[in-house]
Amino acid sequence: MATIKEVAKLAGVSVSTVSIIINNKADERKISLETQNKVNDVIMKLNYQPSVAAKKLRSNEQDSYTVGIFWASDFRASYLNRIMIGIQDGMLQTKIPLDIVICPYDPGKLHLQKKLYNRNSYNAILIANTTEKDNEYIHKNVIPIPTVLYNRKSDIYHTVGIDNELAGRKAALHLISSGAKNIAMLCHKQKILGMTSRSKGFYDTCIENRIHIDEKNIYNIGATIHDGAEAAKELLKNKNIPDAIYCDSDSISQGLLYTFNRSNISVPDDVQVISIGMENSEYNKFFTPSITVVDIPLEKLAAKCMQVIEGVANHKITSPTHFEFETSLIQRESTINKI
Amino acid sequence: MATIKEVAKLAGVSVSTVSIIINNKADERKISLETQNKVNDVIMKLNYQPSVAAKKLRSNEQDSYTVGIFWASDFRASYLNRIMIGIQDGMLQTKIPLDIVICPYDPGKLHLQKKLYNRNSYNAILIANTTEKDNEYIHKNVIPIPTVLYNRKSDIYHTVGIDNELAGRKAALHLISSGAKNIAMLCHKQKILGMTSRSKGFYDTCIENRIHIDEKNIYNIGATIHDGAEAAKELLKNKNIPDAIYCDSDSISQGLLYTFNRSNISVPDDVQVISIGMENSEYNKFFTPSITVVDIPLEKLAAKCMQVIEGVANHKITSPTHFEFETSLIQRESTINKI
DNA sequence: CTGTTAGCGCCTTCAC
DNA sequence: GTGAAGGCGCTAACAG
Numbered sequence: 001m002a003t004i005k006e007v008a009k010l011a012g013v014s015v016s017t018v019s020i021i022i023n024n025k026a027d028e029r030k031i032s033l034e035t036q037n038k039v040n041d042v043i044m045k046l047n048y049q050p051s052v053a054a055k056k057l058r059s060n061e062q063d064s065y066t067v068g069i070f071w072a073s074d075f076r077a078s079y080l081n082r083i084m085i086g087i088q089d090g091m092l093q094t095k096i097p098l099d100i101v102i103c104p105y106d107p108g109k110l111h112l113q114k115k116l117y118n119r120n121s122y123n124a125i126l127i128a129n130t131t132e133k134d135n136e137y138i139h140k141n142v143i144p145i146p147t148v149l150y151n152r153k154s155d156i157y158h159t160v161g162i163d164n165e166l167a168g169r170k171a172a173l174h175l176i177s178s179g180a181k182n183i184a185m186l187c188h189k190q191k192i193l194g195m196t197s198r199s200k201g202f203y204d205t206c207i208e209n210r211i212h213i214d215e216k217n218i219y220n221i222g223a224t225i226h227d228g229a230e231a232a233k234e235l236l237k238n239k240n241i242p243d244a245i246y247c248d249s250d251s252i253s254q255g256l257l258y259t260f261n262r263s264n265i266s267v268p269d270d271v272q273v274i275s276i277g278m279e280n281s282e283y284n285k286f287f288t289p290s291i292t293v294v295d296i297p298l299e300k301l302a303a304k305c306m307q308v309i310e311g312v313a314n315h316k317i318t319s320p321t322h323f324e325f326e327t328s329l330i331q332r333e334s335t336i337n338k339i
Numbered sequence: 340m341a342t343i344k345e346v347a348k349l350a351g352v353s354v355s356t357v358s359i360i361i362n363n364k365a366d367e368r369k370i371s372l373e374t375q376n377k378v379n380d381v382i383m384k385l386n387y388q389p390s391v392a393a394k395k396l397r398s399n400e401q402d403s404y405t406v407g408i409f410w411a412s413d414f415r416a417s418y419l420n421r422i423m424i425g426i427q428d429g430m431l432q433t434k435i436p437l438d439i440v441i442c443p444y445d446p447g448k449l450h451l452q453k454k455l456y457n458r459n460s461y462n463a464i465l466i467a468n469t470t471e472k473d474n475e476y477i478h479k480n481v482i483p484i485p486t487v488l489y490n491r492k493s494d495i496y497h498t499v500g501i502d503n504e505l506a507g508r509k510a511a512l513h514l515i516s517s518g519a520k521n522i523a524m525l526c527h528k529q530k531i532l533g534m535t536s537r538s539k540g541f542y543d544t545c546i547e548n549r550i551h552i553d554e555k556n557i558y559n560i561g562a563t564i565h566d567g568a569e570a571a572k573e574l575l576k577n578k579n580i581p582d583a584i585y586c587d588s589d590s591i592s593q594g595l596l597y598t599f600n601r602s603n604i605s606v607p608d609d610v611q612v613i614s615i616g617m618e619n620s621e622y623n624k625f626f627t628p629s630i631t632v633v634d635i636p637l638e639k640l641a642a643k644c645m646q647v648i649e650g651v652a653n654h655k656i657t658s659p660t661h662f663e664f665e666t667s668l669i670q671r672e673s674t675i676n677k678i
Numbered sequence: 679c680t681g682t683t684a685g686c687g688c689c690t691t692c693a694c
Numbered sequence: 695g696t697g698a699a700g701g702c703g704c705t706a707a708c709a710g
Contacts (some may be wrong), residue, residue, distance in 0.1 A: 001402055003703055014681045019705055023458065024483065030679055044654045051402040053395035054703035055459040057686050063340055063390045073427055081419050088412055088443050102439045104427045119362070120394040144363065225625045251621075258625040282590075286564045286597040288627045315383045342687060353697045358689055369695060393687035396702050 002046035011035075011042040018043075022050060064097040065313050067306075068122035070113060072129040073104035079278055079298060083128065083150075086299035090306025096313055098306075107190070110134035116143050124309045126150060132191045146312040148305045151194050158312070160304045160323045164194045167294045167327040168201025171246055171274050174292070174329055176209050178336045180244030180272060183213055186231055186256070187248045189220040195248050198276055202246055217242060221252070228255020236263055244335075247275040250284055253291050257334070261288065273334040289333035297325050341385035350374075350381040357382075361389060403436040404652050406645075407461035409452060411468040412443035418617055418637060422467065422489075425638035429645025435652055437645075446529070449473035455482050463648045465489060471530045485651040487644045490533050497651070499643045499662045503533045506633045506666040507540025510585055510613050513631070513668055515548050517675045519583030519611060522552055525570055525595070526587045528559040534587050537615055541585055556581060560591070567594020575602055583674075586614040589623055592630050596673070600627065612673040628672035636664050 004022070008015040013035060020029045021039045042048075056063065069087070071080060091098050101122065105113050108131045115121040116138070125143060127134075128150040135152060142156060151161035175183060183206060187199045206213050219234070221227045228251060235241060236259070247253040253275035260267055267273050267289050277284055277293030284291040304323050311317035331337055343361070347354040352374060359368045360378045381387075395402065408426070410419060430437050440461065444452050447470045454460040455477070464482060466473075467489040474491060481495060490500035514522060522545060526538045545552050558573070560566045567590060574580060575598070586592040592614035599606055606612050606628050616623055616632030623630040643662050650656035670676055 004705095005703075015703090016682080016705075017680060020680090023705080032679065035680085047652075047654060049402070049404060049462060049652065050458075051396070051703050052405045052460065052462060053392045053402055054686090055705085056392035057390070057396050057688090057702090058704045058706090059457070059459045060686075061457065061459060063388070063392055063687090065388060066391045073424075080423055084419055084441070084443075085412075091443075100441045102423070102441055104423075104430075118398070118400065119389075120398045120400060121391065123388060123391060225621045229625065254622075254625055258627065258629075261627045282564045283593075283622065286568065286593055288597065288600045290597075313386075313388065315386060343689095344687075354687090355689075355698080356696060359696090362689080371695070374695080390687055393702090394689085396686090396704090397688045397690090399702075402703090 001051070002048040004048070004050070007039065007042050007046060007048050010046065011039045013039060062097060064099045065123045066099040066101060066121070067309055068101050068103050068115065068125045070103045070105055070110065070116070070125065070127045072107040072131075082278075082298035083302040086302025086304075087306055089299065090303035090310075093303075094306060094310045096310060107131050107192075108133050111137045111141075116145070117141070119144055124148070124312055126305050126309065127152075130193065132193055135193060146309070148308050150301065150305060153193075154320065156320060158308050158317070158321050160301050160308060160325075161194070162296055162301070162325050162327050164197035165201035165204075167276060167296065168198035168203075169205045170327060170329050171198075171276065171294045172202045172205035172209070174331070174335065175244045175246065175272060175274055176206070176211060178244075178272060178338045180242075181211065182217075182242040183211060183244045183246060184217040184219065184235070184240075184242040185213060185246045185248075186219050186221055186228065186252050188223045188252075190223075199248060216240075223249050223251055225251045225255040225258070228252035229259045230255070232256045232259030232263075236265070241265065241271060243270075244272040244274070247273065249278050250275045250291065250293060253334070254283070254287060257287060257289070257291070267334050268336050272336060277330070284330075285332065292332045292335040293330050294327050295330050296327055300325055340390070341387040343387070343389070346378065346381050346385060346387050349385065350378045352378060401436060403438045404462045405438045405440060405460070406648055407440045407442050407454065407464045409442045409444055409449065409455070409464065409466045411446040411470075421617075421637035422641040425641025425643075426645055428638065429642035429649075432642075433645060433649045435649060446470050446531075447472050450476045450480075455484070456480070458483055463487070463651055465644050465648065466491075469532065471532055471535075474532060485648070487647050489640065489644060493659065495659060497647050497656070497660050499640050499647060499664075500533070501635055501640070501664050501666050503536035504540035504543075506615060506635065507537035507542075508544045509666060509668050510537075510615065510633045511541045511544035511548070511550075513670070513674065514583045514585065514611060514613055515545070515550060517583075517611060517677045519581075520550065521556075521581040522550060522583045522585060523556040523558065523574070523579075523581040524552060524585045524587075525558050525560055525567065525591050527562045527591075529562075538587060555579075562588050562590055564590045564594040564597070567591035568598045569594070571595045571598035571602075575604070580604065580610060582609075583611040583613070586612065588617050589614045589630065589632060592673075593622070593626060596626060596628070596630070606673050607675050611675060616669070623669075624671065631671045631674040632669050633666050634669050635666055639664055 004015050004018050008018045026036050125147040148158040188195050221231050274292045277295040284293050343354050347357045365375050464486040487497040527534050560570050613631045616634040623632050
């Protein structure tokens with residue numbers, strides 16, 4: 001990237017003249033039009049961009065605390081609202097001025113993000129939605145900047161999350177108490193850490209309660225609404241309608257209902273549906289029928305992440321801290337309350 | 340904010356010693372434990388934070404182009420996914436390394452964002468979802484950094500948007516062609532520029548086609564699902580069920596359907612429902628019934644914004660440019676196709 | 679009208 | 695083991 005010096009040299013003027021022109025003070029400082037044009041031409045030619053870093057340094061403005069948010073750029077993007085809302089809440093409670101830099105990354109390819117390892121870019125880092133592979137990588141190659149992991153376990157980084165396995169358990173217990181015997185699971189085919197723990201919790205709880213889940217009743221599918229709708233068609237085609245279905249994420253359950261609603265399958269009378277609630281719970285509440293979920297308080301998690309980051313900034317938090325939030329079962333129309 | 344110099348002074352050592360310790364090279368450089376502790380104590384006490392700007396400047400790493408995204412932090416947060424997805428697409432096509440800094444602001448209070456006017460923070464700015472007041476402000480007080488407005492009109496800034504009035508017109512024409520005579524409008528009570536243009540387009544088109552919309556059939560409400568559901572209750576209570584309803588945003592229509600579904604009002608047989616589609620269109624598609632929308636291609640808009648910003652960065656775009664995308668009517672179950 | 683210079687905070691090299 | 699000095703890109707004060 002060209003610097004102001006190079007521009008000055010090529011234009012045959014001094015750096016200060018260039019600086020004046022760049023900052024629209026040419027008229028004020030009565031720089032001749034000729035000089036202005038000359039300089040502007042060189043700026044174009046060299047594709048000069050002022051360095052924000054240098055400007056910041058030069059200005060005496062308080063340096064803000066810069067937080068990089070590494071967020072997996074696949075389907076889970078739809079959770080970004082809830083996360084951002086939480087981050088914002090967290091920010092408001094913070095006295096330090098924060099710059100939030102969004103860094104999308106391909107799931108499974110976190111290792112390509114070099115800025116995690118160079119100390120020049122961020123004061124602190126928040127990483128969301130790592131895959132197993134990503135998680136392994138950052139534990140082998142330790143990030144030298146204070147880092148908070150979102151809904152993951154770690155010995156070396158701060159973490160903020162929920163008890164994923166327990167969330168799965170809660171879903172299972174609800175279905176079992178409402179009389180389900182023949183249960184299917186719609187899980188995500190990608191190995192996302194939180195999700196596999198939840199499925200495990202669900203599965204184990206069923207087994208413990210002598211509800212057998214046949215392997216052919218465990219579907220590994222994508223996580224969009226569309227995938228959910230297609231999965232339902234598959235179920236219908238196989239004439240294999242269980243009496244209850246667990247969905248690893250709410251988009252799946254929403255798609256499921258779409259297909260069921262149009263195939264005269266009645267929920268919850270023919271099939272009960274329960275889901276993990278990641279989306280804004282409003283959607284699940286206003287669906288027809290409304291969907292029973294184990295709700296994950298994403299906003300609270302995100303807000304807590306920001307608080308942890310603030311604690312780190314203040315040097316109030318030094319060694320890795322771990323917060324776990326409670327999930328809550330919200331019973332709605334898609335399951336039967338037998339109690 | 341304390342600097343490395345102050346730390347050094349208070350600890351009674353030189354700046355380089357402090358620098359070494361900060362960067363975890365104390366062992367390598369054999370700094371005595373005593374000195375380390377002394378320095379670390381001072382760091383704690385002063386709450387020292389290294390300046391990212393200074394680090395960036397010192398490192399020879401390429402300075403990235405910093406874009407500030409000013410995004411209104413109210414309900415429209417839920418569009419952030421779609422926008423971010425578009426931004427990401429736009430970024431991928433860009434060769435310049437981009438830092439995307441998220442700057443939430445309170446709608447109507449854009450003037451509090453001082454960083455818009457200090458040239459030290461961003462190379463370019465994207466502003467989304469201004470209110471009328473915000474828009475006035477930034478046109479009276481011109482931002483001295485290349486700025487793109489999202490879905491707004493301007494003579495002095497770049498803009499990327501849709502023809503909002505035409506979008507409203509399209510919705511009206513569809514309802515009229517499907518035989519609607521008695522139409523209600525559910526509009527947003529806040530004066531959001533894009534929304535009022537759309538409502539105007541809708542209203543004018545109805546009038547032109549001799550469909551009178553009574554004032555009492557125009558509801559100004561909030562824009563959440565919940566607000567939509569409540570509005571529907573209001574309609575029912577007033578025994579004033581029109582034969583078609585226009586919703587200014589899709590959350591409203593989703594809430595509407597929730598209430599109708601539970602009150603034995605059949606859509607589209609009793610009432611047709613059409614909406615402007617801002618949310619991920621998946622939701623509208625998978626609702627019961629699925630919702631007819633005039634779809635706004637948010638992702639495309641956002642991607643184009645990033646392209647404009649790139650053009651500005653390259654000096655390929657100099658004077659204000661304006662892009663307008665087409666909206667498209669997507670007919671679904673909530674309206675009747677009479678053609 | 680334009681050029682010279684000092685210094686923002688930090689890190690690296692070199693010297694002691 | 696530690697300190698002094700230079701320079702990253704930029705702007706403002708001052709000098710001509």
